[in-house]
Amino acid sequence: MSTHSDPILWIGTETCALGPYRADLVETYWRWEQDPVLLVGYGRQGPESLEARTEGMAHQLRGANIRFTVYDLSSGEPVPAGVATLLPDHAVRTAEFVIMLAPEARGHGLGTQATRLTLDYAFHITNLRMVWLKVLAPNTAAVRAYEKAGFRTAGTLREAGYWLGRSCGEVVMDTLATEFTGPSVVGPLLTRP
Template structure:
């Protein structure tokens, strides 16, 4: 089941039956470096964590590649809301096999669309390690802008690096909106 979709990418429910798939993506060294996390996690710990995540108030999606005959799960996007101020932190994870094809950018854009038009957020923000040029570029293509820098706040390949703070505002969201199209159709 897809909640919203473009031609190439869809967002559906975060699923307990995919915990092993999510875990496998999270063990990829490139993902560990990009997240700034230095340690892998056991499947048992991940399954326990997922139980908590499924009960939480965060907005989580499984990202699907729609290029084939059937939707294929390729990643996860998450909005971590702060309801008091109508903002959320954005986090994305795309599996190695799906990187470099624009699916991360499209999943980010769809998640922003949902956040602004369904969850009624006014701003979404993220942190990305400065050396992750591909990530910064993908976020900019999806509608994020650079908002600032946390100096020496992260690590990239064993070296201290800056973290770039980026934000996207609902009033500046680049269209067209897939969510709004559902109501106009």
């Protein structure tokens, strides 16, 4: 069993890695999810109790979705810093992407790195052909991070969300496996002796 000090890391760079979603981190995930900035960013209107989150965790661990714990490696030690999720539709080989970062992990490029690692996994291990996401239009920092990771705007769902008590558009973004550029961390793993 992995402990907080020696987590399993599946793929990563020098400063960011993805590992398994962990039941022992349910309280940490819950704390991040109650952050007011995250609540606004997701358009949620209310917090969730730890008890409800713990019950939901059991369901998530059994589900078909692909969930990762995002680790910040910048200090030299893997520190849990977020969750990245792919919600696949295997019939058409696509998935919706969702990411959540701890408040202390935001604004340092970790979200872009974790998104690129998740896309690398999606396209080179899960063999998806397209990944898409929705983001509230006023969340310009998230839109920029997704663009840096390779997403393009596909359109806007008008008045589909709420931002600070006002209705707003929800931007739909997507990226294709054929558009995934730059170095893959998965490919070199397959060529090791």
